[in-house]
Amino acid sequence: MVVKNVCCIGAGYVGGPTCSVIAWKCPDIQVHVVDKSEMRIKQWNSDKLPIYEPDLEDVVRECRGRNLFFTNNIEAAIKAADLIFISVNTPTKTYGIGKGRAADLKHIEMCARTIAEVSEGNKIVVEKSTVPVRAAESITHILSANTKPGVSFQILSNPEFLAEGTAIDNLLNPDRVLIGGEESEAGAAAVAELTWIYNHWVPPERIITTxxxxxxxxxxxxxxxxxxxxxxxxxxxxxxxxxxxxxxxxxxxxxxxxxxxxxxxxxxxxxxxxxxxxxxxxxxxxxxxxxxxxxxxxxxxxxxxxxxxxxxxxxxxxxxxxxxxxxxxxxxxxxxxxxxxxxxxxxxxxxxxxxxxxxxxxxxxxxxxxxxxxxxxxxxxxxxxxxxxxxxxxxxxxxxxxxxxxxxxxxxxxxxxxxxxxxxxxxxxxxxxxxxxxxxxxxxxxxxxxxxxxxxxxxxxxxxxxxxxxxxxxxxxxxxxxxx
Ligand SMILES: NC(=O)c1ccc[n+]([C@@H]2O[C@H](COP(=O)([O-])OP(=O)(O)OC[C@H]3O[C@@H](n4cnc5c(N)ncnc54)[C@H](O)[C@@H]3O)[C@@H](O)[C@H]2O)c1
Structure with missing residues (x-):
């Protein structure tokens, strides 16, 4: 597979800037950033973006409508994508077991279920949200329990290290890009696909795999x-x-x-x-x-x-x-x-x-x-x-x-x-x-x-x-x- 179409679920402080930079640096890839919030998508498609980040507006202006799209049509974007980033929020739990301390993974689970439901063919699912150790295992579990014939998934971890206020600079010149994958042939192939995307602008020695x-x-x-x-x-x-x-x-x-x-x-x-x-x-x-x-x-x-x-x-x-x-x-x-x-x-x-x-x-x-x-x-x-x-x-x-x-x-x-x-x-x-x-x-x-x-x-x-x-x-x- 050569990744041609990327979907990012979550048009927030991470999903928006990260995918804008991917679209900017990879004109050969179509990037769809999706969100369940109509307001957020409307703002991404307007002159006043939902978040303020130095230089973000310029990047969005250059790519939006060319190979960068913001949409609420989550299912269509997932279906069309070869690689899906999950960049949804993982806030501290405000209820139940672990209240006030554990990360709330309900949005991640919802994404995994939607991906399983609508996917056709082979997909790479990339966990970009910050999650507890072994969260990828839960995503794998949900996906494999709901997989239809002819569909397969590889799950990667690719945490984001950008800092707000300097997000575009951090994304363009990262100290490191970290990609974690399953230790198998299929896992290595998926890691290679994601590495290929970053290789468009990140020097190979800055891309670490674990x-x-x-x-x-x-x-x-x-x-x-x-x-x-x-x-x-x-x-x-x-x-x-x-x-x-x-x-x-x-x-x-x-x-x-x-x-x-x-x-x-x-x-x-x-x-x-x-x-x-x-x-x-x-x-x-x-x-x-x-x-x-x-x-x-x-x-x-x-x-x-x-x-x-x-x-x-x-x-x-x-x-x-x-x-x-x-x-x-x-x-x-x-x-x-x-x-x-x-x-x-x-x-x-x-x-x-x-x-x-x-x-x-x-x-x-x-x-x-x-x-x-x-x-x-x-x-x-x-x-x-x-x-x-x-x-x-x-x-x-x-x-x-x-x-x-x-x-x-x-x-x-x-x-x-x-x-x-x-x-x-x-x-x-x-x-x-x-x-x-x-x-x-x-x-x-x-x-x-x-x-x-x-x-x-x-x-x-x-x-x-x-x-x-x-x-x-x-x-x-x-x-x-x-x-x-
Ligand atoms: N903000 C940062 O500086 C930063 C840096 C590195 C990592 N992170 C991590 O990245 C993740 C995202 O952070 P953020 O600041 O971008 O969050 P955010 O709240 O700004 O954005 C998350 C977006 O996901 C959307 N969303 C939630 N569930 C959805 C679903 N099921 N389908 C579609 N859209 C959905 C929300 O509507 C929201 O717009 C978190 O895990 C965070 O810890 C954040």
Whole structure:
């Protein structure tokens, strides 16, 4: 078989960009991205795509209608395809056994059943969603129990490593493409087909092949390691604040060790996104089910540290604002879980805002990409509050950051958008209540400059002391500054 027709089930943050890049790099392949959501498909076929990713629009514009199609006609696309990616969501279970920890595989199972029902001929089914180890076994089981005569399936694991905000670059220049397959002649042939697709633009040495189970576990392990680095440096940031060390200097010194490396060592208000927390919890659950409690506890601590970090930051805001934020306006800069995306899933901003709202703060929220309706939905959803009407009255969403800070007591930076660095903070300081505070949860602003402007400045992993500031600015230090 030479793959001529690809179908991708799930037109989300993974399916959309991944298949757009495949269509772009493989003009000889027809790519159909399908989804059960009519709204999502409509948006993919419109000028305003359902997700924001740098450069995505250009890729889609080039290929859509040529060899890239977005459609709700799931069955027809599956029937026509030689190779089917499953890129549906695998969220944390919210019910039953494993609630709050295990991955919910109901969407994956639904895909497997639909594939079995409508397929004719030979198909390669590729698990791209992040799944627990041995999920491919369940897919194989469902497919083989429902296979019609003349139909055969090969199941591969090909987890996606893209990061939102840099998805197109990650897809075009991946550190590695991982393909796991059955250790048999038919398995090797299927791996070769998928390798052939990636070979259109990925150098062969970056394409790794493993057993299916190793491939599945490698994805969970990669996310766990990444999250662990964030939690490790965040744990050190708490020590820095308590001792007078500066986490940026510590991270730089630690990262110079080539065995450790410098990436992913920026202390912050915590990690977010749809994957880290979900995949960690899934790993913990798997370890528990396999009677490996020490392993489970080890990885559980990584997510516990993340919760601690964002709670600690929210508490520090309240503390610095004289132990009360009730009825005070705070300008929140950033609501997405990271820059260059409009995605708010598990965004630390949600949790910090929720703590502040519980304390009675009024929040003026500005984010360059997150829609107003999304912010309102997130902050009033039942997992965050049982008082949605009260919350609605306390939040206001702004299109203009300069309006958001008017009469505010503080600016709270929760996403590392580049544009925040370029704001005119002098102008902002003038219209804010005094003393005016900045809480930089992402360590992106010029703190010395803010202090010079008269802001009381707080950030993660560093305390600004009267002495060090007097030395660095040579100017009078505001009376409200923190001193040890
Ligand atoms: N978002 C990321 O950065 C990222 C990175 C790597 C891996 N992953 C993994 O990739 C998978 C997909 O993630 P995502 O962020 O793209 O999710 P998403 O929620 O953005 O998209 C999933 C899509 O699948 C559709 N869907 C669900 N069941 C369906 C069905 N039976 N038929 C047709 N469509 C169906 C949904 O309507 C939705 O549009 C998850 O397992 C995730 O863990 C995500």
């Amino acid at each position: 057993s299916t189970w190793s491939s599945e576990l490698s994805k969970l392990a990669s996310n766990a390691f990444l999250a662990q680095r964030v939690s490790s440096i965040n744990a050190i940031s708490a020590l820095c604040e308590a001792t007078g060390a500066d986490v940026t200097q510590v991270a730089s010194a630690v990262g110079k060790d080539s065995r450790i490396g410098s990436k992913f060592l920026t202390a912050s208000v915590g990690f977010g996104g749809s994957c880290f927390q979900k995949d960690l919890l899934n790993l913990v659950y798997i370890a528990e089910c396999l009677n490996l409690p020490e392993v489970a506890m080890y990885w559980q601590q990584v997510t516990d540290m993340n919760v601690y970090q964002r709670t600690r930051f929210a508490k520090r805001i309240v503390e610095c604002l004289f132990n009360t934020v009730a009825d005070k306006s705070l300008a929140v800069f950033g609501f997405a879980f990271k820059k260059n995306t409009g995605d708010t899933r598990e965004s630390p901003a949600k949790y910090v805002c929720s703590h502040l709202l519980e304390e009675g703060a009024r929040l003026n929220i500005y984010d360059p990409k997150v829609e107003k309706i999304q912010i309102e939905h997130d902050l009033t959803c039942p997992t965050l509050t049982n008082e949605p009407e009260r919350v609605k009255k306390l939040i206001e969403i702004f299109d203009d950051p300069y309006e958001a800070v008017r009469d505010a007591h503080a600016i709270v930076v929760l996403t590392e958008w580049d544009e925040f660095k370029k704001f005119d903070y002098k102008r902002m300081h003038e219209v804010m209540k005094k003393p005016a505070f900045v809480f930089d949860g992402r360590k992106i602003l010029d703190h010395k400059a803010l202090i010079k402007l008269g802001f009381h400045t707080e950030t993660i992993g560093k305390r600004f002391t009267r002495n060090s500031l007097l030395r660095s600015s040579g100017e009078h230090f505001p009376a409200f500054a923190w001193t040890p």
